[in-house]
Amino acid sequence: MSILVNDALDRNLETNYQIEIHNIYKSFDKRDSAVTVLENINLNVRAGEFISLLGPSGCGKSTLLKLIGGLLDQSSGRLEIDGHAITGPSKKVGFMFQKAVLLPWRTVQQNLLLPIELSKGNVEEANARIGQLLELVGLKGYEHYYPKELSGGMQQRISLARTLMTDPDILLLDEPFGALDEFTRETLNFSLMDIAEQSGKTVILVTHNISEAVLMSDKVVVLGINPGHVLETIDINIPKPRTDQVMATKQYSEYVLHIRDLLGVGRK
Template sequence: MNAAMKAMSVEPVTAHLRVVSEQAAVNDTSGITISGVSKTYRTRDGDVPSLRPLDFHINDGEFFVIVGPSGCGKSTLLKMISGLLAPSTGEILVEGKKVTEPHGDVGIVFQNALLLPWRNILSNVMLPIDMKKLPREKFLDRAKSLLKMVGLEGFEKKLPWQLSGGMQQRASICRALVHDPKIMLMDEPFGALDAMTREKMNVELSRIQRETGKTVLLITHSIPEAVFLADKVLVMTERPGGIAAIYDVPLGRERNLDAMANPVFTELVARIRKHFFTQSALD
């Protein structure tokens, strides 16, 4: 073993990792602030708690990833931030404004691309513009620029079935960004892709976030995916979901797949995994 390898082997990797305070940055009106937010569903058989009260803050331009087991309330939280669902307690602030209804500051990407089969790729990307009745001419060039940015230039007139799953998901990311929202919410966006395509899409998404500077909130079951993409990772408990920990990811923002061999990456993945093996396995 050479001297460099010896130095790497004895370096205290743990010193690079930091658990972030779970409390929201109450004095910061930028970004997303979650204060005492919980959710309980009312059913015929009684109340079903989904989320325990949560407090955390997402900074402007931050890539924030939530990882947790199925049924812990990850998607519920995303819907509340978008304004599609009201919290049972607490409040959500986006840029200092309380979220009480669906708002135009978010773009949403789902697990499946959900492209309309009868519309070509450019028309699918322009769908939010048509629905919001925004000036089409103003946003058409933006749509084409986004498609070029994700490597889909020349595919504007293709129908969804003529594209691979990864290409369709790239088009859905363009659709989420076309109206220039401040925030992109992503619900397991690559869960339906094969492993190799998923890795490529992780690299692509990291690049898109750097180039656009958008605030991204992504939820996933994959611990390596969470650590690879995030500036911060929030680890959730089983239902009713609560915050087990929030970790800084002390890796540079410009990442490629070689980052997965970094000792800081592997130790943080192992540390997060321990949260679930003390409860039950992730799906």
């Protein structure tokens, strides 16, 4: 009896979280045995927070993102958005992948309309939105270009704009700029921070770049491998908006060094 009461109490306290991840396990069937990729994952996210899932390859960070996005089902545990269990992909959530996955036979404009077409939305309203979004990602006037006429960085900008087309509350970004060169990546990271801060959207970013995670996030979830588990969830208490100057602060380098320690990278 008392357990039930406690549980109800917990739920009441948690009501101000947008995303609740409680005791999640995930395993995949491989041949005869099941391989556990995520073990006992707990994470609560408030609306508007910028979260990074950070860890080495194989820590299950992409799997966790797909669970939140409803693209996979957890083996056990509770996963909720706005108090409702996640049962599949939702319109509250926008996904962005490492590859831009633009359809090569569609122009930029037609690519941006894809999410609207698929959800039978209002195309005319959406068309008006396209101009604004292209301006937001710095590609005003590129409506009628085909993807192959754009560089990798430009394609990812379009991909970001497409994610924003349906105006989702939560952005799930799976190493979105991971395939780009360092300079383009940094530029896009700052664009992303601007967009997140201006729109107040929740962002969950999968990355394996420590400094990027610290610079951008309110909270960094550091994951370990075999199986994927949370090593530590670190609140980054650096005021926003953050600029290049942040990287010169002692506070910033302490966070970075602490995470390096956690992950066991570098020479001591």
